[in-house]
Amino acid sequence: MSARHLAKEQPESFEFNADFAALAQKRIAMYPEGKQASAIVPLLWFAQKQHDNWIPEAALRHIGDMLDMAYIRVLEVVTFYTMFNLAPVGKHFVQFCGTTPCWLNGSDKIKNACKSVIGDENIITEDGEFSWLEVECLGACVNAPMVQINDDYYEDLDEDSFKQLLADLKAGNPTKIGPQTDRENSAPLGGNTTLIDNTLYDGSMVGDYKSVLKQIEKAEAEAAKAAAVEAKIKAKEEAKAIKTEAKAETKTEEKPKATPKPKAAATPKAKAAPKAKKTAESATDRVETKPEMLTEARGGKADDLKKISGVGPKIESILHELGVYHFDQVASWDADQIAWVDSRLKFKGRIDREDWIAQAKKFVEEGDK
Ligand code: FES
Structure with missing residues (x-):
């Protein structure tokens, strides 16, 4: 993770243009009175979109004023998320994941390719086409190693496919977003290995499914009937037990505990x-x-x-x-x-x-x- 600092060179001012201002107001209106600060992340995102993929300090102050937030609070949020760029980036901004799953799958080679093709981290190429940054897990570990370039994910990379990707971007060629292999999204590499027998789905294993359904219904009805009979017997037994208990209690109460001893001789x-x-x-x-x-x-x-x-x-x-x-x-x-x-x-x-x-x-x- 790189340190998060504001760029040394900053524009004098920032204001949302009409389109983003309207979007910002729409977002702010989604929150109850007094909770407008909750709109900070989308507003920062709008500022970045408007301002060549990075957020100047003036935008942070502008957003702080809009949301009635202390500037330091805005800075805390913007420096927490690597999705927000605090300095200019290349036209194709590469966020390279170096976290463990990607590293175990060869992300070092991707990093070396970044260095050899683009240059040092956080430095924009002279033609303005590229810059790169190492970030933490981007949540696509199953397709490791991967990079995010602007808004798109490129996955299942190796050194060659990554270098080819950079070349295509530079040349303005169309690129394939997602896995760079023949893999389908996050499906197993080389295709499915389980549940591949079609008979699992076409009903042939079950045969005459209607008769099977009837058997199931019959079994369920019999089970329900047996349960009802059992419940009836149980209720009867419980009622009988309560009756017996009540009788026993009555007898106990009627029986004197002890015969009081007469003080004098028995009266005739x-x-x-x-x-x-x-x-x-x-x-x-x-x-x-x-x-x-x-x-x-x-x-x-x-x-x-x-x-x-x-x-x-x-x-x-x-x-x-x-x-x-x-x-x-x-x-x-x-x-x-x-x-x-x-x-x-x-x-x-x-x-x-x-x-x-x-x-x-x-x-x-x-x-x-
Ligand atoms: S570790 Fe690279 S995407 Fe998760």
Whole structure:
């Protein structure tokens, strides 16, 4: 890569002619207000086209003014791209690629030909016909080695074909743009080496393709049918599993966790009957009254309500949702409050049946949590 400097000899001024000025305005208008600087590359290109294939300093300033850009910013852009020439070049400006793929394919010989036919790099021949510059990869590596002359690529060069090309340009003869061999664009050298069997494309390998298509359609339909049956069976199995799971959960909740130990000797059975009767009778007279609830457990830690016989994980979570977190809350419920809570549980009558109040009171007395 050569250093990018402005030419020593510069014209006094630069302005776009009417055609390029119109093109420039069209480009600038493509960008939103405040983003006109984005048009810098096309404007530099227009300046180069107008000014004998190189951009004078006055053009850089002119473009900076047009785009409201600091001149140093314009200079940064123009020196970055080797497509912009900052000094006069020959009528046929040769940009020679010396990057690795081209170098591996013999670009040194092209470079030597540049030196021997044209002269030193960046020097215009006396007749003004040629100048050359070594640049980085021009993106045509598959056709290495290559050069760009003005706007055209010449590829798959060797020393002889390159020298002949320069001679034709000097003589004004027509030239062949692209590969200088019989190669077609970037196709393999010597022609295609794969996929060259015509039977791959004429359908003869497939034979009666209509019957093959029918076979494919049939196979696809059968596969879709099998998938539908499988999905149906799977859905049934899943529904069955959910049902079984729900049943198992219900059973677990109904089973008391532990039988509370009576403090005193067992009450004779004959006496228990009237008590149960009384409870059942009083339940019908109750007026549901909401007990005082909490929005969260005190101190952030709820009592283990599952210690109450008849309270499983599910009922405990319902109690939490209602705002019941502690034994003392349960212990404080009266009959109407029991009725309110009872109606919100799945298994009504459980509070009385399991005697939660007595159990909760016991846990409170014992300081259980
Ligand atoms: S290396 Fe020469 S064109 Fe890419």
